[in-house]
Amino acid sequence: MASADADAIATLRSAVAPTNLSLISALLACAIAQFLKPFTIWLKDKKWDSRKMVSSGGMPSSHSATVTALATAIGLEEGVGAASFSIAVVLACVVYKVMYDATGIRLHAGRQAELLNQIVCELPPEHPVANVRPLRDSLGHTPLQVVAGALLGCIVAFLLKSST
Secondary structure, three states: OHHHHHHHHHHHHHHHOOOOHHHHHHHHHHHHHHHHHHHHHHHHHOOOOHHHHHOOOOOOOHHHHHHHHHHHHHHHHHOOOOHHHHHHHHHHHHHHHHHHHHHHHHHHHHHHHHHHHHHHHOOOOOOOOOOOOOOOOOOOOOHHHHHHHHHHHHHHHHHHHHHO
16 A cells, blocks of 8 residues: 555656756756846846846856756756766766866956946047947956856755655
């Protein structure tokens, strides 16, 4: 009788909740990271900008949260010896290399855009570039933003695994 109840609960759980922990962890970590961005901007600058939820750059890094959650969830579910875990770790390494580049080239390009926007704002109104649309200045990540995203990804994967 208890076995039948356990089977019924397992069937109900799989019908109600998706069972792909890896995919759910990755997507949820990405969504949480994007959702947190306006709040971290508000804490830092005391200004609210909900557009940050759908933009690149900022705290925490949604890219690092996504790939870390994916690799962590696969490691927790299938073990670190699984081929899928190896694929996820290699993917994460590629993304982290891109994130490393983002902390360099893209971050500095964003800082230059910020400076150029300040210069344009100080130009007299009759200057030919005085009315140019401002450049995007949130392009890259700081190392702290990348690490925060990675920690978020690990936490999401561990919490989802422990809840199943």
